[in-house]
Amino acid sequence: MWRLFSYRNGFIQNEAVMIFLFFCLQAAVQVRSEGTPPPPRDVHVDKGQLTWTPGSEDADLTYRVGYRSFDAERWTAVPGCVEIHSNSCNISAAVAEPGCFMFRVRVQGAGMGSPPVRACSSHGDSCSPVFSLTPGPGSLTVHLSRNNSLSRMYGDFAKHRIYFGKEGESLQIYGDTAASEFMDKLEAEQRYCVQVQHIVYGKPYGLASCRRCETVRASDDSRRAAIIAGVSVVLALLLLVPVMAYLLIFHQRNIKQFLRPPCEISLFLEPELRTRIPILSNTKEHYDPISSISPPGSPDSA
Structure with missing residues (x-):
């Protein structure tokens, strides 16, 4: 029983230590991310002048310019462009070595540095493609x-x-x-x-x-299909409008007659109509009543 209690107590202590270390690590990462200065933007070279746009308006930030050749493994600081407050560096006067180089700029502030940003060439030259x-x-x-x-x-x-x-x-x-x-x-x-x-x-x-x-x-093909579709719509409208105007002006009565629904008298109304229709007779006309009708050619018909 005592061994089980000691095992559980040791496990709880280790778990508490791990949680504490995790929160310390999170706090350190957060402080470092908040303290890291933003990198510069639009880093480019134009006629030997390296220029960039500051990523922050903090006046305490400084900039460091580095360069290296294509076969070198390490970056070298550009003389006169280390820990500077300006946003430009004359690399043609600072780098006296012959050859073609790559340049980059990083920001320094509060003991921390931003990720370096490589420069690009605004105009082609012997070291940059045209x-x-x-x-x-x-x-x-x-x-x-x-x-x-x-x-x-x-x-x-x-x-x-x-x-x-x-x-x-x-x-x-x-x-x-x-x-x-x-x-x-x-x-x-x-x-x-x-x-x-x-x-x-x-x-x-x-x-x-x-x-x-x-x-x-x-x-x-897409442009041709769009043009054909547009022309077809225009031609259809040009033909449809005159035809519709002609029908509405000269055949208005026929259109109304065609659109009029058919009217039929229902059969269950016939007896009622018959009782209501009066039978007119002429009282001045004299006639003899007919008792029988014989077919033609019979002796009675004579």
Whole structure:
């Protein structure tokens, strides 16, 4: 009995400890989530100037800019762009190393940092792809060029990585290609976005382009069917209106006669009608009563 009581008491104590640790962990996660500053938005590079939009209006927040090449594993802080309060950094003057790099920005505040946000390139250059989009009927074409320094340097090992998705959604990797890409079987009147980045030996190289979005048009068959349906409705109205006007103006009586319901006298009213209809007689006319009628040719008929 004593052993059973001790076992139950120990189990209750362990359960209480576990509940206490669970609530402590929940409180720590909640405090950390509330204290984590929001990440920056619209991080992009334009002519050597890295710019972003603060995710919060808190003046105590600072920003840290990092960079790395495609074959490096670690990010390096950009000189002069560490723990800064401004929302821009001149990377062309800060990074003196030759080559193409990727950049990212993170927010620091209250001893905590936000998730880093990678920068994109607003204008194509030797380190960022130059491309254009052409929407078609149910399709979208990404025009790419192989006439760049990476293709001349690395040959077929240099390609373009296309990120693709609907507007407002996160972009997913569509595929790696060396030339232009044609995307078909897309939803009509839907807006799609594309982002392109150089890859060398299967790894991202340089800045990815900022996303561009276009609206996909309806297919030619759908547009042709809609046009035919609209023309048919217009022609039907043009023919129906004059015919209806002619019938209402010149055949109004016939239409009323046709629409008039038939009127029949019920049989059970006949005896009553017969009793009510008077039989008129002319009292001035004289006639002899006929007692019998013989058929023609008989002796009595003579």
